[in-house]
Amino acid sequence: MFLVFAIVFFGLWPLVRKHTKPRLAFIVLMSLIFYGWAEWWFVLLLLATGAIDFFLALRIEDDPARKRLYLGLSVGMNLGSLATFKYLGFFTENLNWLLHTDIPKLSLALPIGISFYTFQEMSYVIDVYLDRLKPTRSLLHFFAYLAFFPQLVAGPIERASHILPQLLKWNKPTDDQQWQGLRLIIYGLFKKAVIADNLAVVVNGAFDAPTAAHTSIYWWVIVTMFAIQIYCDFSGYSDIARGLAKWVGIELMFNFLHPYNANSFREFWRRWHISLSSWFRDYVYIPLGGSKDGPLQAHRNMWATMLLSGFWHGAAWTFVLWGALHAAYLSIERETNWTGRLQKLPLGSLLASLAVMPFIWIGWLFFRAKSFTDATHILGLMLNPLGHAGYGDVSRIARLPQIILLGCGIAWLVHEAQERGKFAWWSNTSLYERAVLIILIPLIVYARGPGGAFIYFAF
Amino acid sequence: MTNWRMAQVVVFGLLLVLAGAFARPPQPHYQEHFSAWKPVDPDPHWDVLIIGDSRPMTAVMPKSLSQQLGGARTMSYTFAGMGFTEDYLSTAESMLDPNGRRIMIVGITPRAFTPQAFASNGFAAAKTNKPWERWVLAQLPAWSTMTRPYTMGEFRALVSDTKQAIGLKSGRPTPAQLARSYDRNAVRSANGYDRGYQKGPVNPANIDRLIERIERWKAAGIRVLGLYPSGEDPLVEVERKHMDLPAFIERFQRAGGEWVNMDGIPIQANDGVHVQLETALGFTQRLAEAINKHE
Numbered sequence: 090m091f092l093v094f095a096i097v098f099f100g101l102w103p104l105v106r107k108h109t110k111p112r113l114a115f116i117v118l119m120s121l122i123f124y125g126w127a128e129w130w131f132v133l134l135l136l137a138t139g140a141i142d143f144f145l146a147l148r149i150e151d152d153p154a155r156k157r158l159y160l161g162l163s164v165g166m167n168l169g170s171l172a173t174f175k176y177l178g179f180f181t182e183n184l185n186w187l188l189h190t191d192i193p194k195l196s197l198a199l200p201i202g203i204s205f206y207t208f209q210e211m212s213y214v215i216d217v218y219l220d221r222l223k224p225t226r227s228l229l230h231f232f233a234y235l236a237f238f239p240q241l242v243a244g245p246i247e248r249a250s251h252i253l254p255q256l257l258k259w260n261k262p263t264d265d266q267q268w269q270g271l272r273l274i275i276y277g278l279f280k281k282a283v284i285a286d287n288l289a290v291v292v293n294g295a296f297d298a299p300t301a302a303h304t305s306i307y308w309w310v311i312v313t314m315f316a317i318q319i320y321c322d323f324s325g326y327s328d329i330a331r332g333l334a335k336w337v338g339i340e341l342m343f344n345f346l347h348p349y350n351a352n353s354f355r356e357f358w359r360r361w362h363i364s365l366s367s368w369f370r371d372y373v374y375i376p377l378g379g380s381k382d383g384p385l386q387a388h389r390n391m392w393a394t395m396l397l398s399g400f401w402h403g404a405a406w407t408f409v410l411w412g413a414l415h416a417a418y419l420s421i422e423r424e425t426n427w428t429g430r431l432q433k434l435p436l437g438s439l440l441a442s443l444a445v446m447p448f449i450w451i452g453w454l455f456f457r458a459k460s461f462t463d464a465t466h467i468l469g470l471m472l473n474p475l476g477h478a479g480y481g482d483v484s485r486i487a488r489l490p491q492i493i494l495l496g497c498g499i500a501w502l503v504h505e506a507q508e509r510g511k512f513a514w515w516s517n518t519s520l521y522e523r524a525v526l527i528i529l530i531p532l533i534v535y536a537r538g539p540g541g542a543f544i545y546f547a548f
Numbered sequence: 549m550t551n552w553r554m555a556q557v558v559v560f561g562l563l564l565v566l567a568g569a570f571a572r573p574p575q576p577h578y579q580e581h582f583s584a585w586k587p588v589d590p591d592p593h594w595d596v597l598i599i600g601d602s603r604p605m606t607a608v609m610p611k612s613l614s615q616q617l618g619g620a621r622t623m624s625y626t627f628a629g630m631g632f633t634e635d636y637l638s639t640a641e642s643m644l645d646p647n648g649r650r651i652m653i654v655g656i657t658p659r660a661f662t663p664q665a666f667a668s669n670g671f672a673a674a675k676t677n678k679p680w681e682r683w684v685l686a687q688l689p690a691w692s693t694m695t696r697p698y699t700m701g702e703f704r705a706l707v708s709d710t711k712q713a714i715g716l717k718s719g720r721p722t723p724a725q726l727a728r729s730y731d732r733n734a735v736r737s738a739n740g741y742d743r744g745y746q747k748g749p750v751n752p753a754n755i756d757r758l759i760e761r762i763e764r765w766k767a768a769g770i771r772v773l774g775l776y777p778s779g780e781d782p783l784v785e786v787e788r789k790h791m792d793l794p795a796f797i798e799r800f801q802r803a804g805g806e807w808v809n810m811d812g813i814p815i816q817a818n819d820g821v822h823v824q825l826e827t828a829l830g831f832t833q834r835l836a837e838a839i840n841k842h843e
């Protein structure tokens with residue numbers, strides 16, 4: 090379906106791209122069709138909240154005396170929308186548990202991407218409030234920013250100051266931009282369809298039966314697979330989004346920068362879902378005071394930010410716990426600097442990366458498990474390798490197509506080469522790069538997994 | 549496209565996709581017998597004939613069966629959307645070599661006894677189609693599966709022995725099958741069948757006619773075996789509502805037919821209805837064992 094949509098979009102694009110109004114109208118129209126395809130009323134919610142934020146931002150600009158009121162209205166409306174559509178069921182469930190009441194659980198359908206576009210709306214209004222941004226007076230212009238289809242449903246969570254100016258004028262994509270777009274789309278599809286979707290089969294099977302008798306090593310392998318799956322799934326989407334945007338002459342921000350190469354937790358959060366972590370840094374952590382009021386306050390602010398970040402991901406305590414775990418990791422790291430000390434040893438950077446990884450994996454366990462009970466049960470097995478020794482059950486999952494591992498290796502090396510400039514002596518040859526991309530295309534078709542939505546669509 | 553590098557990547561990438569489609573190892577399951585390209589006039593030179601609709605078509609693999617029966621000339625004389633009409637049963641009978649092993653395998657699906665199956669009969673349609681139309685129809689399944697993901701067996705088959713790799717000797721479930729990701733399709737298909745049965749229920753007179761035919765075949769020395777080419781659970785539940793299969797089996801056996809039970813064979817179906825290769829291999833092996841046991 091997306092392929093048909095993309096063909097229609099890029100088929101008609103040349104007709105409208107040169108003139109601002111038709112271009113913006115076309116982007117908005119196609120983005121809304123794309124977004125409303127699954128459920129038309131999702132579009133109404135997007136249009137309603139977007140229009141309100143657009144007008145509130147204008148009020149802030151035109152009536153600065155009452156700008157706090159308008160900001161409060163906007164933040165209240167956005168958080169209210171999130172609370173209603175994403176967290177209502179969670180709140181009633183917990184209220185019932187806490188007060189021993191029996192309030193019927195209301196779970197509304199979760200509009201795809203609501204967390205992403207709501208954050209874009211909020212950052213727009215806050216930036217206008219803080220005089221960082223002049224609001225646009227064109228509703229089309231605003232919605233082209235808010236609903237831009239490549240990144241609408243799963244980010245990157247863009248800032249208006251970055252996108253609005255790009256939308257205003259037609260920047261003909263250079264040859265290099267087009268080429269980079271194609272590269273990103275092919276790598277993104279490969280990461281999603283081949284690596285993530287194939288790994289999902291094994292990972293889903295394991296987490297659907299968490300109480301089945303398994304060894305410690307089995308669960309370490311499963312959680313490692315999930316770590317690769319979620320990275321390839323989410324960064325694959327971001328790559329595709331960035332690639333498509335390049336083809337219309339728009340540069341989206343980096344969302345991932347080899348997060349598993351991080352040699353500290355702090356570094357990890359500079360590399361993982363960059364658009365979200367920078368959003369929380371700019372709109373939660375720093376406004377709370379950041380680290381400027383002393384170490385205790387810095388810890389408090391960081392914990393608040395991480396807990397909110399966990400909660401942003403989903404209406405479940407496992408996500409909050411995932412955020413809390415990372416807050417704890419960051420706190421300990423800040424106090425002891427143990428990763429910094431490791432880095433000073435010979436091969437220290439590698440050692441630190443390897444030392445950080447199991448902790449991140451444990452975080453992913455809570456992120457992926459269906460319940461807190463499942464997560465603690467699995468963690469018990471993982472942390473007791475002597476009590477649950479052996480590796481017989483790993484052979485069941487070792488049947489994974491070798492092609493995935495091979496492809497994974499290729500994609501990883503190529504990505505490394507391209508993004509970090511390493512292996513330059515061989516990877517920068519144009520022929521090599523073309524050959525890899527040509528091979529990846531049939532692999533995307535024939536080695537793809539059984540499919541499934543992107544993980545972050547659920548957020 | 550002004551970017552020459554892009555053009556190269558896209559064109560050569562798509563050429564490799566095309567090459568992948570044609571390099572796919574032969575799939576007896578689809579390409580050889582999932583077709584309308586079958587004789588519709590008497591052609592008496594087969595030892596074993598499989599009859600029924602698209603479900604036995606995908607559930608029994610004639611080539612594999614033939615191998616397990618010591619090279620018996622085996623044909624899947626199945627037609628999608630077929631009903632057990634007199635015309636079809638007579639033509640099927642005429643396909644068996646009078647001097648051969650004379651084995652008829654009947655795939656029993658409730659739908660084949662419904663008025664719809666009789667009204668829009670796949671066999672009748674095949675008779676009226678022109679040869680070129682039948683040829684085109686025969687190619688459709690191959691095209692529809694052209695970009696289906698390769699199984700590991702098929703990947704191996706690119707560089708190794710084809711038969712073994714595609715599972716004729718060992719059927720290993722693929723990750724796709726393990727995922728059981730077709731549940732949604734299974735429910736959707738079962739609901740479709742349910743609606744069909746409600747519109748036109750199984751006609752007992754059509755069952756009577758088949759039973760009479762089996763009695764006649766038996767009297768004429770034709771060995772008749774029956775099977776229920778099961779689908780996923782939702783379909784089985786629907787079909788249980790619309791046809792009393794145990795009662796049918798009893799009548800089938802009283803008429804002289806041998807019923808082959810497929811219990812214990814894991815069911816994996818693309819759409820919840822038509823089983824996949826691994827399940828078909830299991831069904832085929834069970835049939836071959838039943839045939840060999842009493843010969």
